[in-house]
Amino acid sequence: xxALNTVRIGALVLMKKKKNVYKAVTCARYxxxxxxxxxxxxxxxxxxxxxxxERWLMCSxxxxxxxxxxxxxxxxxxCKKPLNATPAFFCMSxxxxxxxxxxxASYFKIMDCDLxxxxxxxxxxxxxxxxxxxxxxxxxxxxxxxxxxxxxSHSALVNKAYQTLLKPLSRGLYMLELEGVRTxxxxxxxxxxxxxxxxxxxxxxxDEAQTxxxxxxxxxxxxxxxxxxxxAIDAALLEGELQSAKALLAQMKYYANIxxxxxxxxxxxx
Numbered sequence: 001x002x003a004l005n006t007v008r009i010g011a012l013v014l015m016k017k018k019k020n021v022y023k024a025v026t027c028a029r030y031x032x033x034x035x036x037x038x039x040x041x042x043x044x045x046x047x048x049x050x051x052x053x054e055r056w057l058m059c060s061x062x063x064x065x066x067x068x069x070x071x072x073x074x075x076x077x078x079c080k081k082p083l084n085a086t087p088a089f090f091c092m093s094x095x096x097x098x099x100x101x102x103x104x105a106s107y108f109k110i111m112d113c114d115l116x117x118x119x120x121x122x123x124x125x126x127x128x129x130x131x132x133x134x135x136x137x138x139x140x141x142x143x144x145x146x147x148x149x150x151x152x153s154h155s156a157l158v159n160k161a162y163q164t165l166l167k168p169l170s171r172g173l174y175m176l177e178l179e180g181v182r183t184x185x186x187x188x189x190x191x192x193x194x195x196x197x198x199x200x201x202x203x204x205x206x207d208e209a210q211t212x213x214x215x216x217x218x219x220x221x222x223x224x225x226x227x228x229x230x231x232a233i234d235a236a237l238l239e240g241e242l243q244s245a246k247a248l249l250a251q252m253k254y255y256a257n258i259x260x261x262x263x264x265x266x267x268x269x270x
Contacts, residue, residue, distance in 0.1 A: 079096070097154070098150065111124055137151045202218060
């Protein structure tokens with residue numbers, strides 16, 4: 001269990017330093033990630049002007065306080081009156097659907113979720129159902145072609161945001177992407193040999209499982225390892241340890257695959 005012990009030790013070290021720093025890990029990070037080209041580094045004091053016409057966003061931090069003042073000036077394409085929210089799905093004045101703000105709003109903003117790894121999935125699901133009820137293309141079959149197109153784009157974007165944020169693995173990878181850290185698919189160069197050996201043993205044990213009880217035991221052990229990894233990843237992201245979070249997410253990917261294989265194995269016994 002070398003890999004699991006490594007994860008636990010890493011989690012303990014990170015948890016000792018863990019603070020409530022999603023506000024102090026600077027609002028500037030969030031604003032850069034959602035409004036400007038993605039970067040790996042940022043400064044403690046910034047003033048930004050967004051790229052879109054009639055939009056601006058300013059963020060500032062200092063050693064004792066972190067705050068964000070967002071000023072977004074958007075007008076409704078139909079009635080030309082100012083929109084009061086971002087992302088703005090509908091105009092509050094004429095009630096007409098607005099075009100998606102794919103370049104300016106992160107999935108967290110679209111789904112009205114806190115920018116953190118351990119988000120409230122029940123709130124996420126509630127928001128998803130609410131948005132799909134109001135934005136679904138079936139509601140716009142009698143509207144203009146433009147409104148139908150906006151509805152389809154919104155519905156697809158909301159669905160993608162929901163699916164990305166719902167599961168810890170895709171959520172974590174997306175958070176790294178917002179920070180400018182990308183991961184390559186299908187590369188195992190960073191995997192520890194002891195960790196890969198443990199995975200091989202687990203997969204072999206699952207293949208040889210003869211009863212639901214044996215498969216369930218492997219599933220239970222895997223859930224435990226995923227829980228430990230979740231804590232470690234949360235702590236790493238809180239502290240801005242992006243490369244550590246990337247390595248831990250790579251391990252989570254393997255255990256998540258085993259979890260899916262357990263489900264498939266259990267279905268064979270039915």
